[in-house]
Amino acid sequence: MKIIKESHSFFKTENDYTTDACTYLYEKLQRLQTSHTGPVAIALSGGSTPLPVLELLKTKSLDWERFNFFIVDERFVPLSDPQSNFNNIESAFFSAIPSKKYSMYLEGKSAEESVMQYEKLLHEKLALKNGLPFFDLILLGLGEDGHTASLFPATAALNETAALVVVNVVPQLNTTRLTLTYPVLLNAGSIIVMAKGATKHKIIEELYAGAASGYPMAKIIDEYDNLEWLTD
Numbered sequence: 001m002k003i004i005k006e007s008h009s010f011f012k013t014e015n016d017y018t019t020d021a022c023t024y025l026y027e028k029l030q031r032l033q034t035s036h037t038g039p040v041a042i043a044l045s046g047g048s049t050p051l052p053v054l055e056l057l058k059t060k061s062l063d064w065e066r067f068n069f070f071i072v073d074e075r076f077v078p079l080s081d082p083q084s085n086f087n088n089i090e091s092a093f094f095s096a097i098p099s100k101k102y103s104m105y106l107e108g109k110s111a112e113e114s115v116m117q118y119e120k121l122l123h124e125k126l127a128l129k130n131g132l133p134f135f136d137l138i139l140l141g142l143g144e145d146g147h148t149a150s151l152f153p154a155t156a157a158l159n160e161t162a163a164l165v166v167v168n169v170v171p172q173l174n175t176t177r178l179t180l181t182y183p184v185l186l187n188a189g190s191i192i193v194m195a196k197g198a199t200k201h202k203i204i205e206e207l208y209a210g211a212a213s214g215y216p217m218a219k220i221i222d223e224y225d226n227l228e229w230l231t232d
């Protein structure tokens with residue numbers, strides 16, 4: 001895999017992605033727990049890749065009450081919907097640990113109201129860095145179209161430079177998403193991208209070959225130093 005920037009690291013899992021990725025994350029959370037006196041703020045992405053890893057991570061011994069979990073992006077569906085990222089992460093992970101967790105989707109609220117409330121929550125719960133809410137760690141995924149979070153190619157959220165959480169209509173999926181925006185993603189202490197499988201390898205290679213400027217992940221790669229990849 002040709003890497004054009006030394007400021008990124010690839011952790012290539014050896015045997016089993018779930019086990020090795022869990023170990024990597026566990027050690028990361030241990031370091032965060034040790035280096036902090038207050039709460040540790042972590043934002044989790046949806047999708048399928050993280051779920052088995054989170055299933056295993058919840059069995060690890062950490063001071064879970066020190067960790068506050070947030071959501072990177074959400075489908076605008078009820079929490080009971082199988083498409084709900086919060087619902088899936090609740091089943092796989094949150095339900096087993098005593099950490100505080102904050103859903104982006106608010107039952108009975110409009111999409112606009114939900115994102116407005118979430119942005120307010122970030123300002124209430126998170127420390128500030130560069131004047132913006134600061135996540136100690138953000139886990140991102142990578143879509144087959146180069147999207148990350150719910151920042152999809154050719155969608156309005158890509159151009160958002162002020163709001164931290166927006167409603168993003170995704171015509172190519174005929175759906176409405178709620179998502180963190182680049183300013184708050186790029187302000188994180190650490191970003192780990194979890195991407196596995198041949199299709200994702202190809203996208204990663206295109207991204208690092210500078211041949212994928214249309215991919216939303218490209219901006220993260222270009223502007224975020226020390227990006228960490230968990231891949232197989």
Ligand code: 6PG
Pocket residue numbers: 045046047048049050072073074075085140141142143144147148149150
């Ligand atoms: C979502 C995610 C999205 C995800 C990628 C990768 O709501 O779907 O936040 O950005 O991380 O689509 O998903 P997989 O891990 O399922 O490939």
